[in-house]
Amino acid sequence: MVTLTIDGRKVQAEEGATILEVAEDNNIYIPTLCSNEAVKPYGACRLCLVEVTRGKRERLVASCLYEVEEGLVVKTNSERVASNRRMLMELLLARCPNNKKIQDLAHRLGVDGTSFELEDKQCILCALCVRTCAEVVGVSAISLVGRGTGRAMATPFYEPSDVCIGCGSCAYVCPTGAISFEDVGDTRYIKWPKNGMEFKLKKCKTCGRYWAPEKQLDYIIKKVNLAPDAFDNCPDCRD
């Protein structure tokens, strides 16, 4: 265990934990858009910046990546931190001016307008979808395409992916709602910012409702070695 100070409060933490994790455990708010406990920290949104002092050296670090140390002094909302966050929110607000989640977070951080020309995007390229697809689902059907300002989230060559199982984890984990999915009749529609795909849903043998993508069920059967008929019934109709 190590002892550190966050915003004047002495807290104990496990070695190897990140500042963000420790702050969350202690109900200290640090904003973030690209972190999720299901995947490895990435450090892209930079909103979780905090000021750390070690010895005489003061600097800003991404709290999602920085591991706690004995005697570390952390300020989660110093003026330097706050002004950087405000500028980051101005940049995000210019990119996604019509996104409710971004508007709300900007407002919470004291930003209600942006100095920059407006675009109309929903995706902030945090890669949570991509990382979840790779690290949690294990299929890597989507990735970040291109570099710099031309970067986008998509399937390879913007074509329907052979490996996507239609599970919708990407939509679930997206912090801005830039990815959506909808089940209509026997079909699931997933919409990414640049392209989309359709998936056939499996019909429950008992109640007849369409309840999950066939590809996803096949994937699970194969992965955990279940009987081929394991998903013939939906969860409600299973014994």
Add this chain to the structure above:
Amino acid sequence: MEKEQIVNRLNSPDELEALRESIVKSRDPKQRCIVICGGTGCLALGAQKVITAFRREIEKGGLESKLALRITGCPGFCERGPLVVVKPENILYQQVKSEDVTEIVSATVKGNIVDRLLYVDPNTGKKVTHEPEVPFYEKQKRLLLGDNSNIDPTMIEDYLALGGYAALSKVLFEMSPEGVIKEVKKSGLRGRGGGGFPTAAKWESCRQAPGDTRYIICNCDEGDPGAFMDRSLMEGNPHSVLEGMLIGAYAIGGHEGYIYVRNEYPLAVKNAEIAVKQAEEYGLLGKNILGSGFDFAVKISRGGGAFVCGESTALMASLEGKVGEPRAKYVHTVEKGLWEQPTNLNNVETWANVPLIIKNGADWYAKIGTDGSKGTKIFSLVGKINNTGLVEVPMGITLREIIYDIGGGIPDGKKFKAVQTGGPSGGCIPESMLDLPVDFDELDRVGSMMGSGGMIVMDENSCMVDIARYFINFLEGESCGKCIPCREGLKRMSQILTRITEGKGKDGDIDLLERLSATLIDSSLCALGSTAPNPVLTTLRYFRDEYEAHIKDKRCPAGVCKELVTYLIDEEKCPGCGLCVKACPVEAITSMGKKKPVVLDQEKCIKCGACYDVCNLDAVIRK
């Protein structure tokens, strides 16, 4: 000089020395040798034709025994290429064409000089016969580049003849790894790749880091516009880099190394590959080097051309076969780098310095340079400068000496305006600071940086806002896009700078640029983003009036920004000669007959400035 040769593996320091002696003995120091620069710069200027012509001429005359031919790397004076030097006299012929070859060969055989191909010092009008007396070379201290003319980089024997691999032999048999680190520490060597981090401290941390395998990397992913120091070292003297890596590997305890070189440097890739193969054949790389029991293998990995891959963590990701994106360095790469193992990465020039330090001693090395920056530094001097080329100078030399004494000043009698050091994320230094001693700390202090050593000179016709826009555009294009401040921030900076240069700048734009800069510096994930504001901040610091002229007066003082410039015909001066009529690409100028001033149609004018450039009578006014 392709010949089949059976190479005997060297199994001891004595065998290395014996080989060296036999190479030196077999060579006549008085033998005339035609040295031709085969570096990328001279090749681009037609050196291959010159090389072919020399080969043919020597063969035709049966002169093989009288005249040797050596194709080397870059000696630095690219402005005057293709370069030919006759040794041992060191007679320099410049801007040589294949048509000149017959004359050079016949004169050289007779011991004569081809007067018309000598360099003429533009300041004195005098011809200079010998290479070291050319002012461009006189003030340089060419510890690293000096050997380029004496080495055919495809022949390890040339490097051995000059004492090559003696430093390696010395560390393997006479020094402990700790002793090597101590010596490098005493020399004061700092990393030449940009950061200027003390080399020995990095080696020591890597040596002490827990882990099974330690990797040694040479960063030859030189991507700064206008910079070619590392390329020229790797092309011209690859064994000096390999020897440095070997010594570092021994000191750190590493047995596997990589040279990461950009694929756009085909000659550097080729020469590095040849060097590795030859060193392996002699037992200077691989298992049980020189019979010492020390193993070290080097692989060459070609980069795909992303600027960001010069950043150490992005480079390592690329080596691992992943997308070249940086990661946070809270855990240093010396502890967890390539494949999560302790990894020591140094730049080409840093590695090339190491054998010199071991060979001549840290005390000798530490005498060169300033208190905080030791040794020499290679700069690529480009832009509005008379002598474009590579210059190697002792740390602490002033910018004025580099630009005027070595670089020969600004072409066409124009006025110096600024010099940009440190690559695209360096800063622009104004005339008032020309006497600044050039070292790591002084450049940092004025808001610029050493970077890897690019030096771009600008004259009075450069618009500093436009320059800042150019570099920010470059960085925007090279940002990997991972973190928001760099990706979104550079896009916005670029938009603001573009609108200022288009005359659409607003009140508050300067303030916005400064606020954006602060966030990029503070919050970017890697150094590409955190140093990117430098060109904006230094031009704001030293040329703020130019920004204000663009924004408030809608005027570009340098006359560069098209939207802010108007071309007019001075009717009293214009004799209607029609030169501008022919030069105009859009037929915006109409001839009204002889001795009558021409008429310029502002509606059609695209403000290219062709009329302004072509008029000898100052009859075209730029406003």
